[in-house]
Amino acid sequence: MIRILIIGATGRVGRQVLSQLPATDVQVRALARNPQTAGLPSHVDVVRGDLTLPETLDGCLDGIDAVFLVWTAPPAAVAPALERIAKHARRIVFLSAPLKTAHPFFQQPNAVRALGAQVERLIETSGLEWTFLRPGMFAANALSWWAPQIRAGKDVVRWPHVAAPTAPIHERDIAAVAVRALCEDGHAGAEYVLTGPESMSQFEQVHTIGRVIGRSLRMEEISPDEARRELLALMPAFVVNMLLDAWAAAIGQPALVTSTVREITGTPARTFQEWATGHAAEFGV
Ligand SMILES: NC(=O)c1ccc[n+]([C@@H]2O[C@H](COP(=O)([O-])OP(=O)(O)OC[C@H]3O[C@@H](n4cnc5c(N)ncnc54)[C@H](OP(=O)(O)O)[C@@H]3O)[C@@H](O)[C@H]2O)c1
Structure with missing residues (x-):
């Protein structure tokens, strides 16, 4: 049994991850800032938490093995939140972007890119077993x-x-790769560049x-x-x-077009x- 916390469960990709996790051998919990309005399926354990309020995270992370992380919160909250995550979980799958891909589309300096790089640096030194998902443009x-x-x-x-x-990549394909990385061994240290x-x-x-x-x-x-x-x-x-x-x-x-979705999931993007x-x-x- 693996116990998984989805952070960003009300978002485009997080909802898909939640719906694609297998029903057996997985216990899933979703973090939401407002559980009442999260609109998540009734079988999901929805807990109140906020990445900018680190004291809210311990309860959400209690007993958790693996975390799926979507980060859209401000930069100042990154270090305290990752410290909490690393204290509880052993595995993290982070929804990032193709920060290292040489194609010019992905190489323009900007604040979103800097934030993603900041989260990655802290994850890499956290002691967590990590996988970075690097999707290009979302179809959504x-x-x-x-x-x-x-x-x-x-x-x-x-x-x-x-x-x-x-x-453009379908949110379901990003989620399908996330589910593999969360539930299976063999994805530690992998950086998956995902495209349609x-x-x-x-x-x-x-x-x-x-x-x-x-x-x-x-x-x-x-x-x-x-x-x-x-x-x-x-x-x-x-x-x-x-x-x-x-x-x-x-x-x-x-x-840039990659075949990573097919290589990881067995199904073409x-x-x-x-x-x-x-x-x-x-x-x-
Ligand atoms: N769009 C693209 O083309 C593209 C391409 C590559 C990478 N990305 C990356 O993908 C990520 C966005 O993914 P997405 O579209 O699935 O997300 P999304 O639909 O924008 O949803 C964001 C999620 O983050 C949660 N959230 C925001 N602030 C929070 C906080 N302080 N504490 C806890 N949860 C918080 C939101 O929850 P609430 O319900 O509480 O608001 C929501 O579940 C970004 O990091 C972006 O850089 C996007």
Whole structure:
């Protein structure tokens, strides 16, 4: 029996990890800042905790063997939280990003990257047995980026750098690798760079969503300066700047595509079309 704590269980990837963990030989607990509104399945043991309040973590970690960690909290909270985790658990699987991959898309300096590197450094010296998941662009970003315009009935999505290619990955595939790393031996010290199966421009991704929902969607290229102003309604400035820099650097070469999902899980990574089909309702179909 392995006892697993999911930190980030209400998020896109964490929910999938929770739902894919095997029903036998695993005891799962989910940490949530607000258990009442977490909306997690009733069989899950949901405990109140907050990464920025280290004193709340001991109770959540009591009796835990392995932790799945999503980190979106402020940098100042990293060291105290990891100290608590290392005191209780022996294994950690951290949802990071392709920080060491030479492709220019992943090499633009930014605050999110620095935070991920900070968490990794502390994990590496914590004595925990660690695995780093390094997914590229999530397919699910389309829900916050493009779905609002598409749901509003617009067939033209205004967006910057429409030719920039990425290899969007399904959250279920990231979770499938996480589950292996949490439950199986043999993943200690591994850094898994995870992508979807194909390089697609942002334009091709929107076109694919249109095909799936039966609409003829197009993209209108806007300048980075216009985008900087408009995207502030969707995300904080540091994320907007991170994305604009990454897309600009990516233009002119295919996105990095790896076969790591298939190598670890035995099943090829899902295509963007499969992702869009599964999420069609969220685009207003
Ligand atoms: N989007 C991409 O393309 C991409 C690519 C590569 C890597 N990543 C990385 O993936 C991570 C995000 O994953 P995701 O999309 O699955 O997450 P998400 O949907 O944004 O959810 C974030 C999770 O973190 C929890 N959380 C936030 N602050 C917390 C705190 N102080 N204490 C405890 N829990 C807290 C949230 O819980 P509450 O319910 O309490 O809010 C939620 O469960 C980020 O680290 C990002 O850098 C993203």
